[in-house]
Amino acid sequence: MLAETKSLNEECGVFGIWGDDNASQLTYFGLHSLQHRGQEGAGIVSCDEGKLLVHRNLGLISEVFKNGDDLKRLTGNRAIGHVRYSTSGQNSIENVQPFLYHFYDMDIAICHNGNLVNAKSLRRNLEEDGAIFHSTSDTEVLMHLVRRSQKETLIDKIKESLNLVKGGFTYILMTDEKMFGAVDPNSFRPLVIGQLPNGAYVMASETCAIDTIGADFVRNVNAGELAIIDENGLTIEKYTDDTTISIAAMEYIYFARPDSNIAGVNVHTARKRMGKRLAIEAPALTADIVIGVPNSSLSAASGFAEESGTPYEMGLIKNQYVGRTFIQPTQELRELGVKMKLSAVKGVVQGKSVVMVDDSIVRGTTSKRIVTLLKEAGAKEVHVRISSPPLIYPSFYGIDISKSAELIAAKMTVDEICEYIGADSLAFLSQEGLIDSIGLKFDMPYSGLCMDSFNGDYPTGLYDYEADYVNNMTEIQRVNLKGGQ
Numbered sequence: 378m379l380a381e382t383k384s385l386n387e388e389c390g391v392f393g394i395w396g397d398d399n400a401s402q403l404t405y406f407g408l409h410s411l412q413h414r415g416q417e418g419a420g421i422v423s424c425d426e427g428k429l430l431v432h433r434n435l436g437l438i439s440e441v442f443k444n445g446d447d448l449k450r451l452t453g454n455r456a457i458g459h460v461r462y463s464t465s466g467q468n469s470i471e472n473v474q475p476f477l478y479h480f481y482d483m484d485i486a487i488c489h490n491g492n493l494v495n496a497k498s499l500r501r502n503l504e505e506d507g508a509i510f511h512s513t514s515d516t517e518v519l520m521h522l523v524r525r526s527q528k529e530t531l532i533d534k535i536k537e538s539l540n541l542v543k544g545g546f547t548y549i550l551m552t553d554e555k556m557f558g559a560v561d562p563n564s565f566r567p568l569v570i571g572q573l574p575n576g577a578y579v580m581a582s583e584t585c586a587i588d589t590i591g592a593d594f595v596r597n598v599n600a601g602e603l604a605i606i607d608e609n610g611l612t613i614e615k616y617t618d619d620t621t622i623s624i625a626a627m628e629y630i631y632f633a634r635p636d637s638n639i640a641g642v643n644v645h646t647a648r649k650r651m652g653k654r655l656a657i658e659a660p661a662l663t664a665d666i667v668i669g670v671p672n673s674s675l676s677a678a679s680g681f682a683e684e685s686g687t688p689y690e691m692g693l694i695k696n697q698y699v700g701r702t703f704i705q706p707t708q709e710l711r712e713l714g715v716k717m718k719l720s721a722v723k724g725v726v727q728g729k730s731v732v733m734v735d736d737s738i739v740r741g742t743t744s745k746r747i748v749t750l751l752k753e754a755g756a757k758e759v760h761v762r763i764s765s766p767p768l769i770y771p772s773f774y775g776i777d778i779s780k781s782a783e784l785i786a787a788k789m790t791v792d793e794i795c796e797y798i799g800a801d802s803l804a805f806l807s808q809e810g811l812i813d814s815i816g817l818k819f820d821m822p823y824s825g826l827c828m829d830s831f832n833g834d835y836p837t838g839l840y841d842y843e844a845d846y847v848n849n850m851t852e853i854q855r856v857n858l859k860g861g862q
Contacts, residue, residue, distance in 0.1 A: 389474075389490045390414035391568070392586055393457040393549040395556045395606045396577035401451035403579075403590045404458040408438045410589040411582055413634060414490075415462035418473035422486035425453030427553040429484040433459075433473045454577075457551045459488035472514045475549075480524070483531075483552055489516035490582055491546035491566045491775035495840040499541065519548065535559070536603060536616035543837055545625065545774030545827075547598070549580055556580070556606040559616065563623040563836050564600035565774045565827055567639050570611065571595055578606045583637040597640065622817075622825035623836040627776060629815050630765045631673050631736050640825070642816055645676045650814035651764040651806055652680025652734060659804030660685060661760040665729040668692030670736070670747060671719070677764035678734035687732065692725045692751070719747060727755030737765045738794065741785040745798040752799070761800040766808045767791070769857055770833040773842050780849070787851045808832060833858045 390411030394400045401423045408419060419441045420433025430451050434441040438460060442448045459474040475488040493499070496515035499522070504510070508521045522538035523531075535550065535557060545565030550557040558580045560568050571579040571587030572595050579592045587594060595611070598604045600620040605612040625632075628639050635645035655677065667687045669678025672695060682689035696718050731751055738744050748759045767786035781787045785794055795803035806814075808831055812824050819825030822834070829835050833854065839846055850858075 389462055389488075390460040390582045390586070391457070391488045391490050391547060391549045391580070392459075392582070393455075393551065393556055393558065393580040393606075394577055394590075395455045395579075397573060397575060398454050400454050400456040400577075401448055404456040405438065405442060405448055406590050407579070407581055407586040408458045408460050410586045410634070411460055412438055414582060414632065415460040418461040418470070419459065420473050420475055420488075421448075421451055421456055421458040422475045422477050422551065423451035423453040423456040424551060424553050428453075429477055429486055429551070429553065431475065431477045431486070433470070433475070435470055435473060455551065455556060457486055457488055457549045457556070469513075471512045474514070474516060475551075476512070476514075476516060476520065478520060485520070486551045487516060487520055487548060489514075489519070489546060489548050490568075491561065492544050492773060493518060493542050493546065494544040494773050494838065494842055495542065496544075497841040518542065531555075532557075532603070532605065532614070536614075539603070539616045543840055545837075547582065554607060558598050558604040558606075560598045560600060560602055561837075562601045562617050562620045563774075563827065564620075564640075565623060565625045567624070567628060567633070568598040568604075569594065569596070570598060570604060578611055580604065580606075583633055583639075585634040585637040588636065594638075621836060622819045622821050623823075623827035624817065624825055625774065625776075626765075626811060626815065626823075626826045626828055627772070627830065630811075635673075635676055640817060647815045648673075648676035648736075648764065649680035649683075650816070651811060652677035652682075653684040654680075654810040654814050655734070655762050655764050655804070655806045656681040656684035658807055658810055659762055661687075661730075661732045661762065661802065663730045663758065664732045664760060666690040666692065666725070667732045667734060668726070669734045671695035674734050674736045674764065677736060681732065681734050681762060681764075685732075690722075690725045692722050692731060692733075693747070694720045694722060696720070719750060721750040721754035721756075723754040726751055728757055730758040730760070731756045732760045732762055733800075734762050734764060736763070737768060738763055738785060738798075739768055740783060741794060741797055744800075748799045758801040759799075760802045761795070761798065761804075763803070763805045765806055765811060766828075766831040767805050768830045769854055770830050771846065772830045773835065773839060773846075774827065774829070774837070776830075781846075781851050781854060782849075787854050790853075 392407040419438040422431045475486045493515040526534035547568040548559045571592030601617040667682035669675040817825045
């Protein structure tokens with residue numbers, strides 16, 4: 378995931394609006410602000426006088442709607458939209474969301490952010506019962522469950538189905554009469570509600586999306602909650618009381634935009650605190666300057682510089698027209714993207730001892746490349762500081778790193794990683810430092826954070842992934858699990 382050729386592939390972004398005549402245009406703007414959450418595909422479904430209309434395709438939101446007429450024909454005062462990275466399912470038009478279903482008694486659209494850890498089992502059972510799937514995405518599972526539910530009302534059908542799926546998820550669903558937003562019982566993935574001055578309600582993966590269209594924040598959709606929006610306004614109901622707050626720490630470290638707030642904590646502020654704590658835990662006493670790896674590491678780098686009293690400089694420049702490397706669909710394209718996306722500023726780093734702050738190391742490929750760039754530009758020393766703990770364990774709740782082989786920290790010690798990337802020194806933020814820096818105050822494990830990739834604690838279990846995970850664990854993973862960290 379991170380600023381790396383990461384083989385972490387992040388989740389997606391969802392957006393919905395109810396009650397504005399410019400619904401599809403506002404959804405476009407909202408999705409544009411969520412583009413960092415997925416670049417493989419995008420789509421919007423609108424509703425006009427009871428009819429649901431859809432346009433979706435592969436590519437960035439601007440590419441999918443490059444023909445202005447495609448957006449104009451999505452008329453109506455309500456819409457939902459999605460930007461996609463394939464945490465589950467192949468990169469094909471069949472998997473681009475929102476999905477739109479035409480049933481004899483209703484039309485319904487659905488989009489999803491996250492990953493279901495029991496989707497394979499549920500899908501097999503559904504297929505044995507006669508279900509026909511049109512995509513390889515796990516999003517489609519929920520709709521089949523809803524249609525097979527024997528409950529009387531659609532709301533009860535959705536609630537029952539949400540209790541059958543396991544993992545990290547947010548859903549937005551829309552019919553001609555209602556819009557629904559749901560969050561998993563652990564609140565792994567964020568979903569927020571805003572309201573426009575005209576009274577229209579908005580739902581989105583991040584607060585930056587509701588800020589972009591001028592909406593005011595109303596509330597978070599919390600763990601185990603189902604938000605219902607219709608002509609009568611907003612209603613919040615619980616679909617389960619069996620909840621444990623475990624917000625993905627990676628949202629704060631990397632995924633979310635720095636201007637977003639998650640559970641009341643500003644992402645930039647949390648990242649800056651991570652950098653400050655890192656400077657205390659792992660100072661680089663010979664450093665002349667501190668630089669950050671654009672863009673998600675800049676907040677942490679500024680915190681490191683401020684705490685250490687070392688000048689903060691712009692030593693790396695990012696080509697803003699090259700997408701995030703780890704979101705590219707193949708490893709070959711990711712590595713090519715790394716070579717294109719960053720340049721070292723020779724006039725800044727030449728002859729200097731440099732602290733390079735990054736948010737994480739996944740495979741190590743990008744870190745190695747950046748260290749090489751800096752030394753080729755004349756840096757005397759490069760001390761790498763990572764504002765998160767080592768990513769030792771795979772994640773299964775919406776970040777596509779389900780294989781230990783993708784994680785360098787699962788196979789090498791810190792000293793071995795340091796040698797591999799060519800740094801003069803390497804240090805990571807501690808788990809305690811990360812938890813304290815984010816600053817959530819929930820009276821729950823890890824203060825309400827999911828730290829699965831750092832400590833191997835999977836709050837909702839692994840279900841379909843359990844056997845492969847256990848059978849393929851590395852020695853480093855086993856040692857860390859036994860001894861804690």
